[in-house]
Amino acid sequence: MLRFVLLSFLLLGLAGCQPEPPAFKATDISGASFGKSLALTDHEGRSRSLEDFRGKAVVLFFGYTSCPDICPGTLARYAEAMQALGAEAEKVQVLFVTLDPQRDDAARLKAFVPWFHPSFLGLYGDAAQTAAVAKEFLVHSVVKEVGGGLGYVLDHSAGSYVFDPAGRLRLYVRDGAPVPDVVADIRLLLAGR
Numbered sequence: 791m792l793r794f795v796l797l798s799f800l801l802l803g804l805a806g807c808q809p810e811p812p813a814f815k816a817t818d819i820s821g822a823s824f825g826k827s828l829a830l831t832d833h834e835g836r837s838r839s840l841e842d843f844r845g846k847a848v849v850l851f852f853g854y855t856s857c858p859d860i861c862p863g864t865l866a867r868y869a870e871a872m873q874a875l876g877a878e879a880e881k882v883q884v885l886f887v888t889l890d891p892q893r894d895d896a897a898r899l900k901a902f903v904p905w906f907h908p909s910f911l912g913l914y915g916d917a918a919q920t921a922a923v924a925k926e927f928l929v930h931s932v933v934k935e936v937g938g939g940l941g942y943v944l945d946h947s948a949g950s951y952v953f954d955p956a957g958r959l960r961l962y963v964r965d966g967a968p969v970p971d972v973v974a975d976i977r978l979l980l981a982g983r
Contacts, residue, residue, distance in 0.1 A: 826926065830913040843885075871976065955979065
């Protein structure tokens with residue numbers, strides 16, 4: 791009987807020593823009720839939806855090509871992440887959705903988005919499609935008139951969303967998240983976490 795009690799305590803102690811699975815660095819939003827779909831056109835003229843990228847982790851970022859700081863900085867960080875992922879980068883798709891359909895046509899997106907990384911895709915739609923996708927992903931943007939040749943800028947939501955290879959919305963990555971954190975989270979998703 792004493793042997794049974796000691797064995798029970800030993801097993802309970804070992805069960806408590808099991809390492810917990812690594813936690814995400816970004817905010818885990820698994821099971822979110824928003825961000826289920828999008829239907830836009832890529833900078834090559836192809837109609838695109840999230841289903842087109844099943845089997846890959848998808849990073850979705852909203853912005854515009856005339857953005858003076860947040861958008862190019864974010865795309866540059868994702869380009870660094872792709873480099874750090876090495877061969878695993880082939881299992882990742884970064885999508886940049888413009889919030890400025892008035893200025894960001896296919897040609898402008900094609901000149902801007904792949905400049906950061908050749909695999910990145912710029913997505914656009916007309917004003918109604920853009921508004922629908924922004925609403926679906928709870929993205930806010932406000933037009934702000936400015937002087938000079940720019941005419942206006944957009945104050946907009948600056949975080950990114952990450953989908954796992956099964957197409958489920960999993961993470962919200964805040965603006966300015968460190969590249970090593972982004973890489974670690976993408977690797978967890980690629981590993982089936």
